[in-house]
Amino acid sequence: MAVLMTVLCALTAAWALKLLHAVWWKPKMIEEKLREQGIHGYPYKLVYGNTKEMMELAREKGSEPTEQPHDILPRINPLLHDLATTHKKSFVVWYGTTPRVAIMEPNLIKEILNNKSGDFPKPKTNSFTQLFVSGLATYNGDKWAKHRKIVDPAFHLEKMKHMMPALDVCTDEMISKWRKLVNFMGSSEVDMSVEFQNLTGDVISRAAFGSNFEEGRLIFLLQKEQGRLFLQSQMNINFPLLSYLPTKVNKRMKHINREVGSLLTRIIKKREKFIRAGEHKDDLLGLLLKSNLEQVQANNNSEAGMSMQDVIEECKLFYFAGQETTSNLLTWTMIVLSMHPEWQDRAREEVFRVFRNNNTPPNYDDLNRLKIVNMILLEVLRLYPSTSLIRSTNKETKLGDLCLPTGVQLFIPLHLVHRDKEQWGDDVMEFKPERFSDGKFETTNDKLSYYPFGWGPRVCVGQNFAMLESKLAMAKILHNFSFELSPNYTHAPYSAVTLQPRYGAPVILHKLPSVTRTAAVL
Structure with a gap:
């Protein structure tokens, strides 16, 4: 018995020392190494890091008015704003025991995003994230390379053109609903954040699953709920062990994960059977499965392709990335064009001019001629990017003159990088779409301070799809309505999983005067 007690005491002491190392010694050692290199921030505090200060500052300063409406960082993250004001280019924020070093020097950002040797991988996902979404966006190394090779063909430009009818049908359904609302009174208030979530959910359901649209929409609704639950789970970021407890949120997330997996498995198996029989459809799922089969056959090895679970995770990623990013872009575009009616008028004039004598639904070439609409979308992405970019280190790593310890996350805060006066000029807080009149890589001094879809080898594979969908939706809206912000x-703006309007986006739609309308059919 004495021996057993001695062993138990030794194990307990070893566990306690390991825990103490994880929550105190290691963070403090990293803090000291960063400080020696001039990277400062709020001091690390046991377990919580800076999260308490972050929440307190958000409560104190998050509702304070700003001088310019597009100067949003003091509102969405006052702690980040304070650190950026004090330390300029590099500082550290502690998310629990994890240090995030902000990187804003263009040459260092380029080094991170262009790295092909795996020095700056995506951070490991926690169990909550894995239940919500993983796939290509979260993988590293050989698995990422294999998935990227298989997924890429589904998003080639020529394939995107085949999806135009699906985009057109969904957008027309939304426009038709709005016309009915507006026709009775001449105007109607609509919450754009809700409308565009539904639109982009319908679009990705049709584009991904084609004739299985209804099943696709059910998956979208389940994933939408999963996203809300995931956001709730992030309150436990400092206590990862809570993910294993049978809480109400945990049980519901696991149930949704199983249900979505079951629905997708049924759809995928049915589609695989058709593909093997020589029947093929050019929706995202069909293109993905065809590409996957070709990889298996070319290498005569099932390991060269994706497993059923891999395909399921990519389909879940279609929903989050395809729905959330585009929905946010359209929502902020409607808000910003309501704030700047002169640009709304210019965009509408362009839409009427481009489609004046066109009696058919717009095609890709038509949309590509919308230069002003494109400039507006790019400027909205500059001011209201959906999220920021995060990489990590899994060994001591050199970055420029910095030597970063193991376990550091590298944070590229797009809300700051896209507002860097040295790169963009003194009018950086203003909405000026003309910045992009010569293309998105001709806008800043170093030509590389704009990353709404990332950059380098891991640039977002779906960016062309998002821009195509956004141009089509805005063209049809501008052709049918004028709009202004509701009182x-x-x-x-606040940062949830992505950047969203905290209280929705109520916009008043107005019926266009008949003299403004043309014979064009959009």
Whole structure:
């Protein structure tokens, strides 16, 4: 018995020392190494890091008015704003026991995003993230390379053109609903954040699953709920062990994960059977499965392709990336064009001019001629990027003159990088789409301070799809309505999983005067 007690005491002491190392010694050692290199921030605090200060500052300063509506960082993250104001180019923020070093020097960002040797991988996902979404966006190394090779063909430009009818049908359904609302009174208030979530969910359901649209929409609704639950789970970021407890949120997330997996498995197996029989459809799922089969056959090895679970995770990623990013872009575009009616008028004039004598639905070439609409979308992405970019280190790593310890996350805060006066000029807080009149790589001094879809080998594979969908939706909206912000709108951007309007986006749609309308059919 004495021996057993001695062993138990030794194990307990070893566990306690290991825990103490993880929550105190290691963070403090990293903090000291960063400080020696001039990377400062709020001091690390046991377990919580800076998360308490972050929440307190958000409560104190998050509702304070800003001088310019597009100067949003003091509102969405006051702690980050304070650190950026004090330390300029590099600083550290502690998310629990994890240090995130902000990187804003263009040459260092380029080094991170262009790295092909795996020095700056995506951070490991926690169990909550894995239940919500993983796939290509979260993988590293050989698995990422294999998935990228298989997924890429589904997003080639020529394939995107085949999806135009699906985009057109979904957008027309939304426009038709809005016309009915507006026709009775001449105007109607609509919450754009809700409308565009539904639109982009319908689009990705049709584009991904084609004739299985209804099943696809059910998956979208389940994934939408999973996203809300995932956001709730992030309150436990400092206590990862809670993910294993049978809480209400945990049980529901696991149930949704199983249900979505079951629905997708049924759809995928049915589609695989058709493909083997020589029947093929040019939706995202069909293209993905065809590419996957070709990889297996070319290498005569099932390991060269993706497993059923891999395909399921990519389909879940279609929903999150395809729905969330585009929905946010359209929502902020409607808000910003309501704030700047002169650009709304210019965009509408262009739409009427481009489609004046066109009696058929717009095609890709038509949309590509919308230069002003494109400039507006690019400028909205500059001011209101959906999220920021995060990489990590899994060994001591050199970055420029910095020597980064193992376990550091590298944070590229796009809300700051896209507002760097040295790169963009003194008017950086203003909405000026003309910045992009010569293309998105001709806008800044170093030509590389714009990353709404990332950059380098891991640039977002779906960016062309998102821009195509956004141009089509905006063209049809501008052709049918003028719009302004509702008196009920409060400009309060906040960062959830992505950047969203905290109180929705109520916009008043107006019926266009008949003299403004042309014979074009959109």
